[in-house]
Amino acid sequence: MNFDNKPEELHRQNIPTARLPSGTVIEIPILSYEAKAEGPTLFLMAGMHGDEINGVEIIRRIITQGLYKVSAGRVICIPVFNVFGFINFSREVPDGKDVNRSFPGSQNGSLASQFAYFLMQEVIPHIDYGIDFHTGGKQINNFPQVRAMLEDPTNKALANAFAPPFIINSPFREKSLRKESGKLGKSILVYEAGESLKLRKPAIDVGLNGMLRVMKHLGMIKEAPSPKSAPITISKSSWTRASRAGLHYAQARNGSFVKKGDIMGVISDPYGEYEKKIKATHDCYILSVNNNPVVNRGDALFHTGVVE
Incomplete structure (x- = not known):
């Protein structure tokens, strides 16, 4: 790819990456400004998972509001990376694979692997830092949070500059964009907020303002919105899961602090024969809530985190 566009001009490249069975070419629009x-x-980047659209809206606003017009450096935007998933309201590409578990990819591998390969070969070598915008999947509602490698001073500094409500210490996952980019010395944050296939203004606003604070931290712009409060850094997190199937009524508020023994939710059967309270096993913050009212045994209900 060619990112040597004229200074102070928004340059758009439509990159053909695949075809539909009908023969229609699938293109990924990539915009850059220097x-x-x-x-x-x-x-x-947004739309790694096609049904996670809060990030798509964040980058759309970055473009329409001209927030990409930095005074120093370059901005590269991909509003929708997984075009297949986006048009099919799906997390995955048509082969059923998760693109973010397919890095560094292969030119002749699965469709997900080919998408990953394209990104690693054509885009990532040109960047220094990145923000990958996501939301919760499968009706999981993520309170605005950044996931970062806090052992890495650069990644930690970027996360603190973003200043979301929560910063979660998140080790690299195998075959993820973050890990493979990290091997090349590229520092990438993952922003998680909201729920798949739903636009939520608070999630969008926090992501947009955090991106501007990262730009200011990197010396790309001079002004950025101040955070409403200092971020809470989560050192360890875990999932509270359903001990039996039934109807789940979440009671604890997403983003709130609960104490050991507090009731977070209730699982009951549809016939009024039993009701089981879900209690916090320790003092913690609630980072995500499962909004699906019908759950099976073992389903993730609450993502909770503690501060050391």
């Missing part, structure tokens, strides 16, 4: 002054290259 300032006259030298500086870092910041990569902004």
Whole structure:
């Protein structure tokens, strides 16, 4: 790919990456903007999972509001990476695989692997830093949070600059974009907020303002919105799961702090024969809530985190 566009012009490249069975070409639009002054290259991407659309809206606003017009450095935007999933309201590509578990990819591998390979070969070598925008999947509602490698000083500094409500210490996952980019010295944050196939203004606003604070931290712009409060850093997190199937009524508020023994939710059967309270096993913050009212045994209900 060619990112040597004229300074202070928004450049769009429509990159053909695949075809539908009908023969229709699938293109990934990639937009880039370069300032006259030298500086870092910041990569902004959404739609890795096609049904996670809060990030798509964040980057759409970045484009329509001209927030990509930095005074130093370069911005590369991919509003929708997994075009297949986006048009099919799906997390995956048609082969059923998760693109974010397919890195570094292969030119002749599965469709998900080919998408990953394209990104690693054509885009990632040109960047310095990145923000990968996500939401919760399968009706999981994520309270606005950034996932970062806090052992990495650069990644930690970016996360603190973003200043979301929660910063979660998140080790690299195998075959993920974060891990494979990290091997190349590229520092990428993952922003998680909201629920799949639903647009939520608070999640979008926090992501947009956090992105601007990262730009300011990198010296790309001079002003950015101040965070409403200092981020809470979560050192360890875990899932509270359903001990039996039934109807789940979440009672604890997403993003809130609960104490050991507090009731977070209730599982009951449809016939009024039993009711089981879900209690917090320790003092913790609630990072995510499962909004699906019908659950099976073992389903993730609450993602909780503790601060050391």
